[in-house]
Amino acid sequence: MFIRSGEWVIILKIRTKLRKYKSLHLSLIFLIMVFGMLPLVICKEILLASYEDTQIRQRMSEMQSLSLGYMNQILSSGYLDVPDKNSDIAGRLEQAAEMYDGRIQLIDAQYRVVLDTRSVDEGKYNISEAVMKSFKGQRYSFYNSEKKYIEFTMPLAGSQNSHVAGVMIVGASVNNIEVVMLSVRHKANILLWLCAAVMMTVAFLISWVMMRPFKRVRVSVEKAREGESDIVIENAGYVELRGITDSFQAVLGRLRALDTSRQEFVSNVSHELKTPITSMRVLADSLLTQENVPAEIYREFMADISEEIDRESKIISDLLALVKLDKAATEMNLDQVNINELVEGILKRLRPIAEKRNIELVLESFRPITAEVDEVKLSLAITNLVENAIKYNKDDGWVHVSLNADHKYFFVKVADSGVGIPEDAAQHIFERFYRVDKARSRETGGTGLGLAITQNVINLHHGAIKMYSRAGEGSTFMMRIPLSYIA
Secondary structure (H helix, E strand, O other), X not given: OOOOOOHHHHXXXXXXXXXXXXXXXXXXXXXXXHHHHHHHHHHHHHHHHHHHHXXXXXXXXXXXXHHHHHHHHHHHHOOOOOOOXXXXXXXXXXXXXXXXXXXEEEEOOOOEEEEEOOOOOOOOEOOOHHHHHHHOOOOEEEEEOOOOEEEEEEEEOOOOOOOOOEEEEEEEEOHHHHHHHHHHHHHHHHHHHHHHHHHHHHHHHHHHHHHXXXXXXXXHHHHHHOOOOOOOOOOOXXXXXXXXXXXXXXXXXXXXXXXXXXXXXXXXHXXXXXXXXXXXXXXXXXXXXXXXXXXXXXXXXHHHHHHHHHHHHHHHHHHHHHHHHHOOOOOOOEEEEEXXXXXXXXXXXXXXXXXXXXXXXXEEEOOOOEEEEEHHHHHHHHHHHXXXXXXXXXXXXEEEEEEEEOOOEEEEEEEEOOOOOOHHHHHHOOOOOOOOOHHHHHHHOOOOOHHHHHHHHHXXXXXXXXXXXXOOOOEEEEEEEEOXXXX
């Protein structure tokens, strides 16, 4: 069955044009139209084909009934043996053929055409396949869809005698059926276009309703692009869209946090750099305003100025290190490094500092470890952890460093018996310039950048760091870094 109307052509043209405009709104309308109209088009074609087939079968049935009605008259009149064009039966057959705009032929037992209502083949012989089958007692029907013509062939035999005396061929035009079909198809197309118009309206309304949440999200994104950060997308509408809006809100939250962090960072940098300069200015002014300053006081003031200079230098060094680590294109000087020797060297350098306060510094290594790391950066990170464990420890305390590895990662654990970190401060310890106890940090020379540097180094190695601590009970830091660098 073929679709003879142009619906498919129109749908394909619309689809081709839609490809030029990647619009979800138009795509929804197109899909609704396609999946709404497609069943209607298919149903229309099936119903029309079924109706046409029914009409043709009905015409075929009429012709069979006509043939059966004339068969007994033909046999009883003996027309096959003595043909007579002026006989009553010949006239009736002429009228029947004219009524159906067709043709009737009678063929005797010698395959000779004894009657042709069109007077074309009379006297000729007909040995076609249909005639041969009918002489065997079979009926044969044929429909030519191109010429709009049906033909029915039946044997002429009495009911009490199986002998076939002849064959009757009845043909008829179905042009009148085709005219009716054209009218029905025209009305069906009008109804289909009315349905298409209604469905287009419905599709537009459905698409408009479905696109409203997307438009709200688009407006919010445009506001964010213009610089607004306090944006809340409410009533996302769909579960899938809600996931997108939640992610968008999370990104906005991170951007707000990053903006706040940058502002705080600038403020902290200004404060931290200004504080030592202010102290040195006060000390220098004190010396300048006093006359005959004793040498001992002069040396004391100069010693304080020297300490402030050292502190300023350390802050600047840490800031430079942090800026280098923050660069997206930070170069990693990777090499296969013996982690055991690296940690032993760090503890050897820091042991004199620990011994001043009688702090026990212990290394526990479970197995030899070699990993692909940036030795300088990793050394800086581990040094910061161990140095903090010593600085913020108690006299006569301990610092335990342990090394272990599995098939994929190596682990560095630094535990101490120090002052610990309060629970409310634990989530901020990796923030830049954050200090749990600012007064104590100033005494120990801390800048608040050490753990931020450590975390950056570990992130560059695609590792992770966790902290466990309680105030007054010490702290434990656990580093996990891949044995092979993951680019």
